[in-house]
Amino acid sequence: MDHFIEIYRKQAHAYHQMIRAEDVDNNLLKTIQRITSLEKGTILDLGSGTGRLPLLFWQINPHIVALDISFQMLVEQQLQRERVHASWHLAQGDIRCLPVQDAWADITSAGWAAGHFCAWYPDTWQQQIDTFVLEMLRVTKPFGTLFIMETLGTGSEVPAPPTASLAQYYHRLESKWGFTREQIRTDYEFRDVEDAKQNTTFFFGQTLAEQIEENRWQVLPEWSGVWHRKQNL
Numbered sequence: 001m002d003h004f005i006e007i008y009r010k011q012a013h014a015y016h017q018m019i020r021a022e023d024v025d026n027n028l029l030k031t032i033q034r035i036t037s038l039e040k041g042t043i044l045d046l047g048s049g050t051g052r053l054p055l056l057f058w059q060i061n062p063h064i065v066a067l068d069i070s071f072q073m074l075v076e077q078q079l080q081r082e083r084v085h086a087s088w089h090l091a092q093g094d095i096r097c098l099p100v101q102d103a104w105a106d107i108t109s110a111g112w113a114a115g116h117f118c119a120w121y122p123d124t125w126q127q128q129i130d131t132f133v134l135e136m137l138r139v140t141k142p143f144g145t146l147f148i149m150e151t152l153g154t155g156s157e158v159p160a161p162p163t164a165s166l167a168q169y170y171h172r173l174e175s176k177w178g179f180t181r182e183q184i185r186t187d188y189e190f191r192d193v194e195d196a197k198q199n200t201t202f203f204f205g206q207t208l209a210e211q212i213e214e215n216r217w218q219v220l221p222e223w224s225g226v227w228h229r230k231q232n233l
Contacts, residue, residue, distance in 0.1 A: 036145040
């Protein structure tokens with residue numbers, strides 16, 4: 001079984017503890033708000049996990065539906081939703097076959113989700129990505145906005161796709177589907193070096209743990225890409 005699938009099924013709480021430390025400078029929300037307003041309309045968040053994006057958005061716009069294929073991740077998101085006394089909607093589903101009507105969302109987002117297709121479907125990832133993007137386009141209203149967030153490296157001071165297949169995926173978003181890329185820092189901030197290692201090794205592996213120790217990183221450098229485009233008529 002894939003390493004990340006196992007985490008999403010069995011370690012949802014540990015995953016959320018890790019991402020709570022991410023994006024210490026709040027660059028993701030600043031970037032999204034520079035591109036579009038979040039204040040009106042409906043937001044559909046795909047591959048929503050434990051609620052990273054809804055937890056950013058809900059005080060600006062509570063009209064959110066968060067969808068993920070993992071029941072366990074949605075259970076953790078429900079706990080996080082209760083913790084902040086919010087009430088956005090949760091749904092289980094596949095981002096390649098959305099249980100959503102056409103032209104429903106004003107904003108459709110997908111954070112750190114579709115990139116897994118490159119590893120999970122090494123022979124057909126292009127088809128998987130195209131199906132996912134077509135579904136995003138289908139459910140987004142005319143003149144609505146689409147956002148896709150993916151990694152550009154953890155433990156690196158320079159933004160770059162971590163694998164060749166991810167580089168090809170990102171190029172496909174831009175060349176075939178007309179997305180524009182923004183590159184932002186989304187550094188993690190932990191209490192200390194040991195806390196950084198404890199909360200990341202299960203996900204990123206021993207090599208990063210050794211980097212953290214060597215560099216004495218309490219603030220772990222990370223880059224993310226924000227791909228965005230407007231929906232056409």
